[in-house]
Amino acid sequence: MTLPELQSCLDSLGVKLSPRLVVDAPAGVMTAELRDALAAHKPALLRLLADRPAEPAWPPAWPPRPAELAEWPVEWRGRWGRRANELQDQGIPWPDHERQAFIEVKAAMSGGSI
Helix, strand or coil: CCHHHHHHHHHHHCCEECCCCCEECCCCCCCHHHHHHHHHCHHHHHHHHHHCCCCCCCCCCCCCCCHHHHCCCHHHHHHHHHHHHHHHHCCCCCCHHHHHHHHHHHHHHHHCCC
């Protein structure tokens, strides 16, 4: 696997690399082939990561709890929280699990199924 192929694959799988090559990946994503490719391209990846501008650690790109959520009835907020917990238990990282739960509950609200 070439370096550009590796980068594309990691991006598509939601794998994030820190400047020290610490891997943050969803559960079950890191195959032996990906680990071997990371090891093979480690020097080049370290150079790329060192040159990449640092992402701000806070605040996250998506607010963990949108202002709109505060206006929802308690029942809907409870459903959002339970769904976010289910998604997190399935291995979806923060804040992605909260975002996905928000989208799902909002769609259900709009469709009248709540």
